Amino acid sequence: MKKIKYFIALAGISLLAQSCANDLNTLPEGNISGEQLNEDQSKPEKILGGIYLDLRSNGAGGTTVHSDFGIMGIKAGADLMSNDVIQSTNQHLGMFYNYEATNASNIASEIVWTTFYARIFVINKLLDDLKNDTSTKNRAIKGQLLALRAYSYFHLIRFYANDYKNHQSDPGLPLVLTSSNPNQGLPRSTVAEVYAQITKDIEESITLLDSFARPSRAQIDQRTAKAIAAEVFLQTGDYTKAGKYAQESKQGIALMTENDYTTTGFSNINNPEVIWGFHNTTATMTIGNYYASFFSMFDNTNEGYAGAAQIRKLIDKRLYEAIPDTDYRKKVFNGSQNAQYTFNSKTKNYPAYVSWKFKDPTLFEGDYIYIRASSLYYVEAEALARQGREAEARQVLFDITSKRNAAYTLSTKSGNDLLNEIILQKRIELWGEGYAWFDMKRLNVPLERVYTGTNHTFGRFNLTPDKFKFQIPNKEINNNPQIKQNE
Template sequence: MKKNKFIYAVIAGLLFTSCGKDYLNLNPESTINPEQLGSSPAATLGTLKGVYATLRSATTTGYAGHEDFGHKGVLSFVDLMGNDVIMDNLGWGGFNYNYTGRVMTNSRSHFPWFTYYTQIKNVNTIINNVDPATDDAQLKAIRGQAIALRGYFHFMLARIYGPTFVGHEEALSVPINAKTLSSKRNTVAEVYTQIESDLKEGVEALAGYKRPNKEMIDQSVAQAFLADVYLEMGKYKEAAEMAKVARTGYVLLDKAGWQNGFYDINQAETMWGADLNAELTTFVASFFSIFDNTNTGYAEGGNISIDKRLYDAMSETDVRKEMFLGADGGTYEGTDFSPYISLKFRDLTSDRVSGDYLYLRSATMYYIEAEALARSGNEQGARDVLFEITNKRDASYVKSTKSGTDLINEIILQKRIELWGEGFAWFDLKRLGQGVLRDYNGTNHPTYGRFNIPTGDNKFLFMIPQAEVDANPDILPNNPQ
């Protein structure tokens, strides 16, 4: 095998080898040859639906066991690497929680790599075969989704395997798979140039597109991706503008909505997710199995908790605090739970195994907008945006009068509270140049998770997986262990 063909070969095998959970079995209409792409909207849509299906399916990469339930799995387990989410007993996700999973020989370093490069290859089959100037509105929207997803998948890879953008533009990131597939690691600047280009093209192509469901992305989701990228790149004016337009039209959850388990893709704030049902459920290899302490699965009886510092930082009138048990623990639905257990994520479907996956909520955009406004000199605007969302969570919240670093810290604190367990905190630790601090006086992190990692430590980089290095030595140097 030629060195620069390894990623193609692996993902081609995943795409075209039949197995019980293979998306081709779920969407047989997507089994088409490249000549059909670009001329048949139905056939091309089948390929795109296959991408979305694989993003929420279990054990499709062949790595990470029951942690492999697609995009939600990646988001969930990187959040275990921060300060705020605790595993009371080591189980699935434990290799991330204790930082042993990032090394090149561990399957957890393989899992995100093959999750996203597989789907980059698949969306490229659409992008490369559909004319960007097509007059067919459906094909244009399909291609727009594909190119926005390609940008977002590269963004996920860059944040996991590469350093942050600002100050590291010439450092090595990940290979780009766009017009051509690089056998070598591209620089951070090159990767983010490709990401920004793809997302801008996706935003433009998706103008006016009305999606049939929230499993598919529309212009607002592409704008949300781009807002997050701009924040990472330090383009704060653009980040604020894009976040505001992305959230327009979405209604913030009321108390009942916020406390309803985050299991329904149709709730008001959901921008993008996966619509699961009894036929599509992946049972124990699923998000709720590992993060829903109230249900049957790996977390049954209580295994996922909140860091006590973050719990204590919430006001007593904050509706979000009610979804975590305090220092004395408590009882829920007849089960006694230990201190600081989370009740935030609960699959409340009738069979308790069909909860949807929520990948992105409009609430996220308020914090991107507020931080970007604060960093670009509009502190009053930042305070206004922060108040708009925080007042919905805490009726007693008083609009901030802080400025400078204190204001930004307040925004980040509220973001950590709001998005706890949703896949943002670890990426922010990297971006903000903050370390992991779990070994403190009174910590409720268990012994195996009780350590500190300083800012800029190599542990904030996943190593490129062994399987890639073995087949493609050109990709070296690897990230340090």
């Protein structure tokens, strides 16, 4: 497509050109050919490293704004569109919180679109050039590339299209699957067609990664691919596969301790639960701007936008009150009164319901966590419950909730009550980690910020789930005559 061919392709190449992380062997260029790959057998690995680096970097979405910092910025923005996460003042990621991000003219729509399509373009080019290579090393690279493409389309489809259920024939996304696409552009494939490609890619990835031992958690291995697959199949309603992949992915992983959860566990890739993340260093943080980072935006204790500029992140009052006092997850949020909090030898005053969950003792160099094993307990529990295997679902829910709350007892609920309990525990556990809004859209839950005693701020309004769909950015509409805009 013309837009993909020019705007996104150039963005992908230029972003790779900025990449410079030695620990990922990042290649300082994005254009490749089969001849080049034959000349330099390490080149595919370097390009793959560049993709991983780009997905955590300022400018991943092709802009210079500080809300543009890859996967973590997009996950943060999505959560700010939910009922659960509040931003105190209208700056930076505030465009998500007040739903301006859904408009075609808003830079947020461009950021989400370009972050993933720019990577898809480079992924396709590398896959095309590796298609006849059957070496063990490049088999693992292909597996990672397919997982990254599945992950990218999975995010895109949930932003720019209706939910899968009852909308399979609705317009989805342009499916760009090779590095050579027609100049006149590609039309939107249906939601069902996009999900068919996502499931094909992620299951092929699982197969290709069967013997791959990754050198770091920054790379996708088979466990990570299964975690992605579990989320995808939960979305499509294939609960057998969702439960199976969730169980297999989390198997053998220890849960965080209370100390992990309440101190600096969310800024450390060595957190025992981390399935996939990125280890930040001084070198990686120099790409773009220190302030254009997750901890600048979400760590209320630091010297970034959330801390020093006081663009606070708060928990919704209703969700806070739903957490039992015996649950240590409540400790990472302030209660209904202003309070002092000490971290990194600094004591500051904080407003009611402020978050202390994401704390980084460094200068915004905290590690990024994309997927934790905890998330998979809720996928498995929900998948089991929806299959009618409620006793097993209650046990899975108990296995994690009892670790967070010593007073928790095995649930006796069934039907919708059990499902609601699973989702509530998931919202508590994964607050701020990029799950709540996607679940609201999947489960047809409206946005309700207007209620008695609400602590929501400039985004104080209610919306029905049909308003959760992003418009395709104007740059794509203007350059691709085959694509049709969302209303």
